[in-house]
Amino acid sequence: MRINTGWLRDYLSEDCKESELLDAFMTVGLEVEEEHDLAQALESIRVGFIREKKPVGDDGQYFECLVEIEKGKLVTILCASAHPVEIGWGVPVAIPGTKLPSGALISEGKFKGIRSEGMICLDGELGMIAKSTGLQVFKDEAALGESLPSVSPFQESLVEVSVLPNRPDCLGMIGIAREVAAVLDMQLKYPSQRVIQPAAGQSESVAVEIDDASLCSRYACQVFDGVQVRSSPHWLQSRLQTAGLRPINNVVDITNFVMLEWGQPLHAFDFDSLKGNRIEVRRIRQDEKLKLLDETEVDGAEQPLVIADAEKPIALAGIMGGWNSQTTAGSKRILLEAACFDPVCIRTSSRKLRISTDSSYRFERGTDPNDMLSGAFNRAAELLQDAELSAAKPASAITDSYPNVRERTKFSLDSGRFSKLLGAEISDEQIKDCLSKLEMTADADLTISVPTWRVDVNNEVVLAEDVARLLRYDSIVMKPMVATTTKGRVSETDSLRTNVATFLTSNGFLECRTPPLTTEQVALSFSQWPGDSIQVQNPISKEMTTLRQSLVGSLVEVTERNARRGASSFRFFEIDRTFRQNDDVIDERWMIGGVLGGYVNDSAWIASEKEFDFLHAKGLVENLFAHISVDDITFEKDTPAKGYRGEEFAALKHGDQRIGALGRIDLNELGIKDRARVPLYGFELDLSALVQVKSPARMFSGLARTQVIARDISILVPIDLRYAEIETSLEKAFASAVENLQVEPRKESDVAVVLQPKLENVICVDTFTGESIGADAMSLTIRMMFRDEAHTLTSGEAQQLMDYVVKQLNAEHGAVQR
Template sequence: MKVSLSWLKEYVPIQMTVSDLADALTMAGFEVEAVIDRYAYLETVVVGKVKAVLPHPNADRLKLCRVDRGNDTVQVVCGAPNVTVGMNAPLALVGTALPNGMQLEASVIRGEHSEGMLCSEIELALGVDGSGLMLMDEDLQPGTPIASALRLDDFTLEIGLTPNRPDCLSMMGVAREIAAIQGVKMTLPAFDMPAAQGDITAMTSVTIQAPDHCPRYSACLLDGLTVAPSPYWLQERLRSVDVRPINNLVDITNFVMLETGQPLHAFDFDHLAEHRIVVRTAGQGEPFTTLDQKERLLADHMLMICDGQKPVAVGGVMGGLNSEIEDTTTRVLIESACFDPISIRRTSKALGLSTDASHRFERGVDPDGTLFALNRAASLMAELGQGNLVDGIIDEDYRSSEPPVLSLDVDATNNLLGTNLDRDRMGSLLSSIEFGVEKDGDAGLTVKVPSFRVDVARPQDLMEEVARLSGYNQIPTTFPSLPSEGVTPLPMMALRNQIRDILSGFGFSEAINYSFIGADACDRMQLVEDDPRRLHVPLLNPISEDLAVMRTSLIPGVLEAAQRNISRQQTELRLFEIGKVFFPREGELLPQEKEMLVACWIGAADKAAWHAKERPCDFFDIKGTVEGLSLVLGIGGLLFKALPDDGCSVFRAGHTAQILHNDDVVGQVGELNPAVVDAFRLKPPVFVFELDVEVLARLLPGTRQMAPIPRYPSTTRDITMIVDQDVESGRVLETAIGFKEALVEDVYLFDVFVGDPIPAGKKSLSFRFVYRSAERTLDDESVNTIHQDLTHRLIADVGAALPA
């Protein structure tokens, strides 16, 4: 947003230097990105006194002028008809950059040297007269800079506004803020409405068919107008903010928009079919040619301003080519409306069409400001266009709400901002920008929000106003209170980090995936129809179709990561991911969240080397990873129970175990179903475990105690037994440990054998018992007695037999 200092002075007396004003606006929340001296180009233009005028020897229409520039006299070739001896006129010296872009240099014109240029008003952008030299006061001293001689002093401030401040997309809005900064009152522009004649209701009408898109539409009518160039003051105002003048009628609509922030549109009344306005939404695919001469296809959500037969403007964005102001226009209908910001934003984005009007409408304009802007424009058109105002105004108002009235707690405001402002100070700050303020109780304020502040809707917005008006630089700087003692991390966070460290130590790499997966992930995982993981939480605005629902399992993400790695020839993979899965809850907006851990192992367990062959990973490698993880975490007593063939469709039948701890299901481990592997474009075998981290957290030991290294030696005894092939070694170990023999330090399986001479359907399991005492060296007789007793009990409990 660009504002002119001289224009602002029409509404508020500015008592600060331009640099101080820029700093003050910045500290009030309006970042001044640039301060531009509008007349800097006149630095090398001085008052020149014509000392002599001689005919040019080689051109009838040119003259040789001797011009005093203060310290010396230069020769200038001039063709102006009004140049005379003794006159003062602007002299542009060599090196001047003129407003038209020309760089002035010493030159030879028709054989005569010219060391400057005598200028007209239009050549210096100081007026519209280009018929002759600009006449200056004869009392001015030659060589005086023209900016000083004419008291030309104006700056343009370029302000970077945030989208929530549409009220400051106008001169009056910025002037209001300056008035508050200086503690003075802003003056609204004064104007008199001309005498009116006729009756507008007999000549035109406005029908709003889409009040949700256009809650208010105001219009007035003028006739007998003359289209002509705008007067210099109006052109100067527009040029000061880089707006190109067009003609008096169009320039007035731009001027009032820049002044008030309310976009206007002027229709040629004689081009409106049936001389009426209809506000409706467009038909899907309806064509329309805008003022930029481009045909656009409209959508059914776009607001259109129509006459009795056809569209004449895209509401709030741009007018149509079929109703623009022309040189022959004599009757004008002025539109001043309030449109729905969301509707305008959608239309502008869809059409790729951004204008000054849409920029304001899509941020929100003052719904109470339509009539003021309309009357301001009508009075100027009647004056500058020498026309007549038709009596009456059409004002269709469908608004259903008033600006909010909010309560502001003084103590809560100070606590939030870190300030110590009293109630009176807060009230005066808000009153300075035209908020209605009344005291409420002992420590509160009731604040009525003005209609032009469409961004203020809650008490926190008022607190922000207090902060910026009092000055962000006035808020004291404090440092956070840092406790000297260490902060204990959350238990789940500590466990998560510990799991990462353990698995990284086991050679696994962490995968980090989106919490979203494709809706087809359940089918690719071969889940049965009643599996709860098929109940997804859908996303309202997914990134892509492949990321349309919240994940209910981490397996798809890890397998996708594995596939991407394998496609890049990384064929030996150990990946894990720890994160949340999400399940819908009936009657609840937010889903149920559960922390899970998944790891997969693909490829070799041991690579080929000079002393060993490559060994592919198998079920026992991934199972050993789970056992190693539980061992480091201090969780004992995990039981791996084989699942039946139909126990889990994700895993391969007969190659999967459920991980249990007493009555808790910790997770599953095994080889993936080949159909699942194929669906994720991998090659079998793929081994995976999936653990419930929340269950692991419950199983963590409260404290872990250190034990000294044993002083006394251990001794071992073995048991070999024949059992049915479906008997799990883990069950045998669990039974042996369950005896709780004090001298048994450890029990582990060290051999499995199937085949001759073992009977069919049987297998041989060999276990090693480690015996040790913390108090003495064990003798063979006592160990043998204990071991024989344990052997008989174990064989009896598991239904085994000793080998023959």
């Protein structure tokens, strides 16, 4: 928002130094993006004298002027007839290459066949409030070639500020002046407002119907007759130009001026173009069309909110007026409107239709249906009746449809609470004094009533901040914080997250952070738990429409992008939330997701180095479980989730509880081109479930006194027999073998030895299939590692255990020792 400080001073009860005024902007909380002291910024503007003038064309709209900008140097400048110029006048001239405070760059150009070498500048174009006629004229030839500030001193600045989204009350000059006046301890000077009454005998009013009060909380309008549509006076045009708006005609300029003054958008319809003496605020119908002021056409596809008469839409509510109802030079009667629309509704329509205006910008952030709307409406009505502007007369009563009045919010404050928040002693009187400067009222018990234009005040802390900035932050004495120190601790979930991340990064994985929003196809892929997808009502792009139900889909996209850039090995993981909806409940889960593929050792120089397969991926997940102390996890065959291949997929369970899944990724199912060119495997684990099944912390045990014994057995088993069943049977058989073990006597001891060997580890060290053993069989070499903690087993005792295990495997599964 661009602010001229000369205009801002109109609303302050006292004058002040320009430096004080500019410093106040920072205390108000506005973000000052650019600041131009016009006395310095206009140094390059020179006073040039018009030596010749002749019309261009027959319409009399343009003149070719020969202007002397310094002694003996003449330039040709083409100027419009919007403001008269005469031979012998000294006028402000900007030569090519000059950059005006508004950001406009003056350049040399050819127009209507004439090369123009500069620009004769009006006050508004220079960022100044108009002096007299809006064009500064000098008669003293001694000013020739002098800079404008040296011959016409002025004290104004042009400030570009960014208004925070939660402060829509500062989108008008009065709102900013209110804050500045409070900081500088002045009074806010409101513009004069007269109570508008209809003309004698003209009590009829326009009927207003609001279909949905949640979309339009208030709508006020009044008809004015005898309107004289013409150019605005220079004082009004210059104010619009300093704010970056183009003057159009007096009626439109009045509505724009009041919008900049109060922050409340207004609109004026040509009343004679309306039908039925009736206004409707409703959604546009499917069969209706509306041509806007910029000549674009809106249909019923997006169902935006419109203003309609008894027959048709006449304006796009809160955004832009209609072409057929605009105020023109021939308009004699106008309908002035002021309304308050729902910010979300206006924002949605503006985005969908890709139309953004100064009005929509303000409505999207929220306008005040009370004082701001009433003040702006009455101010515009007064200006329309001004003889200098339009000399219109009221032709109807005011129609004010306000079904649900918005009341002021009240807060019961406590000076003790404020003192703790601000770290300084704050009294009741200080609180009342500061907040009253912002037009808040306080009762004797310090109950504060907040005006409805302050949409940001949602708790007492905001009011404490208002008090602090009006007392000035630098006036609050710094004190050390008084607080009781507490011992920090990490939750079990956070600890598990850290352990998982440590393990995976130490195994060559890179941690990713991907957006929770993705396409619907990817969002539904790899999901292991039931639930409906959650769609975003107003997505920012077609690639971010749905909340993901699995992390693996996002990691596959990361893998695909890396493969597209030449990567050949992939190890990515992410720990984040997934979302799904079950009936009316949102299921939000913390998950661990991973994708891996490529060489097992990606730094190996051997060309035949192995690539990741399902067993490698399974082993990595098992090692992860061992690292985080999660035991008794089984890998069971199950129907694969979308995105996994059926022949290489396993559900991970702890008893009957599902923990996660592991499987080979099917890129064809996802419609993604396989740029990786290696098998990809994905796993996903439920973090909250892991916390529940996690084993207690393990106790330290001393080093074993005896040596571990390792024995291999090679067996033929049916090819469709699951290895997990073999390992389970092997463990049971070993336990039975220990019970039936015949202990050999020890020479060093006369006492009978009792042996209780324990099976410490079982590893499948080799597999083989081929014609030599038959198509339906598979050869496994399994290494068993066991020991007795008190005695070393003899070779005979170890062989007894192995023979018993093989016998039991043969009995249960038909395993044959090779």
